[in-house]
Amino acid sequence: MNINIYYGGRGLVDDPTIFVVNKIQEVLEELKVNVRRYNLYENKNTITTLSQTITDADGIVLATTVEWAGMGGYMQMFLDSCWLYSDKAQIADTYMFPVVMARTYGEREVILSLSNSWEILGGKLGNPLSAYIDDTTEFEFNTEYKAIIEKYAENMYRTVSQKIAQLPSSSQTIKTNLLKDTMKLTPQESEQLSKYASDDTFVKTQKQDIESLANIYKELLNDQEQGGDEYYITSLKESFNPETGVKSTYMLSISDKNKTISISVNGEHADIKFGENKEADVVAKLTKEVFDQIVDGTVTFHRAFMTGAMTARGNLKTLRMLDEIFKFPN
Numbered sequence: 001m002n003i004n005i006y007y008g009g010r011g012l013v014d015d016p017t018i019f020v021v022n023k024i025q026e027v028l029e030e031l032k033v034n035v036r037r038y039n040l041y042e043n044k045n046t047i048t049t050l051s052q053t054i055t056d057a058d059g060i061v062l063a064t065t066v067e068w069a070g071m072g073g074y075m076q077m078f079l080d081s082c083w084l085y086s087d088k089a090q091i092a093d094t095y096m097f098p099v100v101m102a103r104t105y106g107e108r109e110v111i112l113s114l115s116n117s118w119e120i121l122g123g124k125l126g127n128p129l130s131a132y133i134d135d136t137t138e139f140e141f142n143t144e145y146k147a148i149i150e151k152y153a154e155n156m157y158r159t160v161s162q163k164i165a166q167l168p169s170s171s172q173t174i175k176t177n178l179l180k181d182t183m184k185l186t187p188q189e190s191e192q193l194s195k196y197a198s199d200d201t202f203v204k205t206q207k208q209d210i211e212s213l214a215n216i217y218k219e220l221l222n223d224q225e226q227g228g229d230e231y232y233i234t235s236l237k238e239s240f241n242p243e244t245g246v247k248s249t250y251m252l253s254i255s256d257k258n259k260t261i262s263i264s265v266n267g268e269h270a271d272i273k274f275g276e277n278k279e280a281d282v283v284a285k286l287t288k289e290v291f292d293q294i295v296d297g298t299v300t301f302h303r304a305f306m307t308g309a310m311t312a313r314g315n316l317k318t319l320r321m322l323d324e325i326f327k328f329p330n
Contacts, residue, residue, distance in 0.1 A: 003036075066100060232259060241327045
């Protein structure tokens with residue numbers, strides 16, 4: 001027989017739950033039960049993988065301490081991982097015994113929460129053990145209390161070994177309804193997912209990837225709102241000043257958008273299109289942000305070049321004529 005004990009307290013020296021769990025483990029081992037103990041506070045970074053340890057257990061003990069309110073974060077995280085990653089078919093044959101000691105009010109409420117959670121997961125319920133402990137030392141040296149704990153462990157052994165049947169409950173119906181539309185995973189897939197979820201590096205990378213994708217979609221949306229690819233061509237065509245009488249060629253490379261614009265000016269006419277012209281009089285490179293600032297009139301081509309926001313090669317005088325050829329709003 002295999003019984004796992006999951007302790008969800010903080011491991012404090014005077015925690016009465018530790019004393020109770022130690023006594024239960026001692027009795028079960030005397031009855032030749034294979035007991036495995038998991039202190040959740042020691043496994044807080046891998047709690048999501050612990051749900052897989054239920055697979056080989058005939059029964060489990062969920063033990064926690066009420067210090068001020070509720071069952072505590074570690075136990076809640078463990079139950080969450082059971083819901084997300086555990087093999088529900090295996091849980092259906094597993095007895096759960098809730099053990100809750102309290103230093104304040106609320107032990108019976110936590111017993112009820114643990115029981116409801118396990119029933120919704122589809123498991124079988126064993127008898128609970130709960131108590132309010134004011135003085136841990138007095139509790140540990142009380143022979144009557146020790147006898148009650150020992151008797152509880154013996155009854156736990158009988159329940160699991162005899163596989164005592166239980167009547168159905170409404171929680172089973174709730175579980176069935178909740179699982180109707182959930183994704184069905186094999187035990188192997190659940191185990192793999194739980195390992196990924198407990199891997200801080202993997203989770204951090206996933207968050208970075210999601211953030212990066214969100215930024216890409218945001219940029220695409222902004223480009224689309226501005227008119228997409230036509231934004232670049234339209235912005236230049238609408239600002240063309242035919243009165244300069246200049247004859248020159250330019251190539252503008254929008255570096256972060258991988259777009260190249262070819263401009264050929266001949267007096268009152270301008271040919272503006274996507275494409276390369278490496279023989280242009282001026283070859284310039286700038287980002288979309290700088291291009292937007294020029295279109296908005298907050299900077300000029302010449303100022304962008306002088307501040308280093310735009311790089312260019314070719315005739316400087318011809319470069320300066322860009323601000324005469326294209327008249328953007330000031």
